[in-house]
Amino acid sequence: MDGAGGRGERGRRGAPPAASRGRGAARGAARSSVRGRGAGGSPDGAGTLRAPRRDASTARRGRPARRASAVRDPAAGGGEAPAAPRGRAPAGRAPAAQRRAEVPDGAVAAPAAIRRAPSAAGALRLREVLSRLTLGRQDVSEASGLVNQVVSQLIQGIRSKDGSFDSIERLGAGSYYEHVKISEPNEFDIMLVMPVTRLQLDECDDTGAYYYLTPKRNPKEKHLFKFLDEDGKLSALKMLQALRQIIKQEVKNITNVEVTVKRKKPGSPAITLQIKNPSAEISVDIILTLEVQQSWPPSTQDGLKIEPWLGRKVRQEFRNKSLYLVAKQNKKEKVPRGNTWRLSFSHIEKAMMNNHGSSKTCCESDGPKCCRKGCLKLLKYLLEQLKMKHPKQLETFCSYHVKTAFFHSCVMWPNDTDWHLGDLDHCFQKYLGYFLDCLQKSQLPHFFIPQYNLLSVEDKASSAFLSRQIKHQLNNRFPIFHEIP
Template identity: 40%
Template sequence: KERQTTVWLPTFSSDRQKNCAEKATAMRGLSIDDTLGKLLMATIDKLKIKKSERSNASSCVNNITAKVVTHLKQNVNWCKDIERLRTGSYYENVKICEPDEFDVMRSIPVDVALKRHPNKHALHRFLNEDKTIQASEMLSEFRDAVKEAVKKKPRCPAVTLEVKMEENGKTISIDFVLGLKVHRASWPDFTKDGFKIETWLGKKEKANMKHRPFYLVSKYEGKGHAEHDGVVAKGILHGHSKTCCEDVGYKCCQKECLKLLKYLLQQLKEDDSKSRKMSKFCSYHAKTTLLHAQLAICFQQLLEDFVQHLRKCHLPNFFIPSHNLLRQASPSSCDFLANEIEFQLNNNFLIFS
C-alpha cells in the first residue's frame, strides 16, 4: 500500500472556554428523558477503567518504551534526538473498557526543508531529489530498530507490539509511531481552511496554536490501519478544571459523548454479522465529528451530526478539510452504519443494555 503523510497537530489547552456549555445549551441543546439519561450514565460508569488496571498497563508500557528509546538513541544515528509526544486516547482520558491499547509517538525535530548534505541532518539519506522524504525506507529502518530492541520479548511483531503482562496475564498492544517535528512560522497551507475555532476558543488562541510545531506522520492507508486517535489535539476536548465550562457550574460532557460513540462503534464491530461493514470506521471519525459539532452537552446531537456525514459519505478532517476521512468507506457501508445508529437512537440504545 502507498504511504501518505498526515499532519499530527500539537496538544494544547485554552483559557477561553468559559460559558461554552451555556451557549451550546441555547444553540443546540436537546432534552434527554430520565430513562435514557440513566441508561447513558450507567453505560459511562461501565466504561470506566479501574485505577489498578490502568497503573499496571501504563507501567508495562513505560518500561518497554524506555528500553526502545534507549536502543534507538544508541544504535540508530538519526534517532539520537528522538522525543516523546504524549498523545492518544490514554492521555486524552477517553480510553474505554480496558487499558489494552497504547499509542507511543516518537518525534524527530527537523527544519522546514532538509538539505541534501551529510552535515546538515541525520535524515539526509532519506531525502529524494525533489526534497521529499522516503517515508517507506525510514519507517522500515525504524521498525527494524524497534523489533531489535524488544527481540527477547514474546509476541512482538514489528512496530505494533503485543505484550502479555505478568500481573494479570492480559495482553496489551503498543503501537510505536514515528513523526517529524517541524517548527515554522505557521502550519502548512493545506490546513488554512480547517481548524475553525474562532467562535469557540477565540482568534487569539488559534493564532497561538498556529505558531506551535506540527508533526508529520507517514502511515498506512490500507486495510487494518485506521486514522490515528492522537491526531486530535487533546486540549480541544473539555475536561480540564481550569479551562472548561465547569468553571461556571455546568458539567461538560464532551468526553462522555465521545466515549459513548466509541463504545457504540466497538459494539457494532464485535457483532460478527456487522463487522465486515464496520471495518472502515474507527474512533477518529467520532472525534472529528465531535470537533466539527463544537457541542458540549448532547450525545444525541453528536450522533445526528455523525449520521449526516455518513449519508453524504463525507467527513472532512477538522484540520485539513480537503482530506475526506470517509473516502475509503463505500456508500453502502456508510448507509449501513447510519441506519444502525438511527436504529439505536430510536430504540433507546438497546446495544448499551
C-alpha cells in the same frame, strides 16, 4: 484511523442489561408527540429517548412525585449530576438552536432536529453504560507503568545506535492520553518525535493531507541522506524499516517482561509491540513522527475553526506549534513507493481534549462539569460494538471518524452550558444526530484539513449501512449497550 497511528478502537465486552423501561413510557411518548412538546424530531425518523410518565391512578392516590436523584457521572470526574431538566430551558439559558454557533467552512451543518426535552430515564441508562466503560485505577496504573518501563528502555537503546534516531523524544497520543479510553487500558499510542529543521512539502494528491518531503539545501540533519529515494525524496519506508530493525534488536534486551514486535500491518505507520502481562496483553503502537519547525501548509488555512469554542487566541497558539508528519502510505497512489507522509495533529487534538471547555474551569476539580467526553465515549462504544457485529460492512470506520464529528460538534455547540452534565441524553442525541447527517451526506470534513473528506464516496454503501444500524439503535433505546457477547 486516529490522529497518529490510524488505529481504531477494538471490540470489548458489552455492558450488562439495564433496568427495564417504565410501563407508561409508550403512552407518555405518544402524548408528547401529539402535544408538540420540544420542537423538532430526530433525523430520518430516528427516535429519541423519553422519560416514562407516572400512571394517573398513582397520582390520584396522592403519592408524591419522586424527583430524579442525583447520579454520579463517571465521565466527568465523579461530580454529581443534577436532576434532568424539564422540557423548557431554564431562565437565563437560550434554547439550544439559538446558542449554536455558525457552522465553520467545510463542515456539515448539524440537523435542526433532536431538540426535544432530555429524558431522565434515558440519561440514567446512559450513565449506567458510562460507568461500565470507566477504566479501573488499579488496572490503569499497572498497564501504564508497564508501558512506560518498556518504552523508556527502548528509547535508550534507539538513541544509542548509529545516530539516525538519537534526537527522538517521546509523546503519548491517542485516547488513553486524552482520557477518553473505554473498557480496558490495553492499547497505547506512543509517538517517537524526531525534530527536523526545514523540509520542502509537495502535495501528492488533492486531499491536502499527504506529502512528499525533500530536505532543504545544506540540512543540519545529514543522517537523513541515507533515507532518500532515487528522486531525492525522504522515504518513509526506509526510515520505518531502519527503526523497526533497531526496535527488534532492543526488544531482545528486555528480560523482565515478555515483549514481541508484531508483523507489519499493510499501510500502517505504526510499529506494534505486544506486551504480555499476567492479567492481560497490552498493545503499543510506536509511531515515527517528524517535527518540522515551519508554517502549516495552505490546506490547513481554513481548518481548526475553534474561535466560537476555544477562542481566536488559542487557535493562533495552536497554529504556531510545530508541524507533525507521520510515515503513512497514501492509498491513492497507483504504484505505492513508500515515500509519502501524512500530516498529524495528535498533539493539538490532545490539547483540545484535555482543555475542552469554553470556560477555563470546565471539568476542573473545583469547576463545573460537562458531558462532552461522556458523549464521545458513548459514540465510540456504539461504533465499537457495531463493528464487532458487522466487521466486514464497517471495516472502513474507526474511532477517528467519531472523534472528528465530536470536534465539529464542539464548535457548533461551543458553550459549556450546551453540554450541561444533567443534559447527557439530549447532548448525546444531538451529537449523534450530526454524525448521522454526515453519514447520510457521505461528508465528514477533516477538522484541520477541510478539503479532506473522511467519508469517501466510494464507501457510500458502508456509510448508509452504519446509518441504518445507528438509527435502529436509537429507535430502540440502544439495546446493543446492554448486550453481553
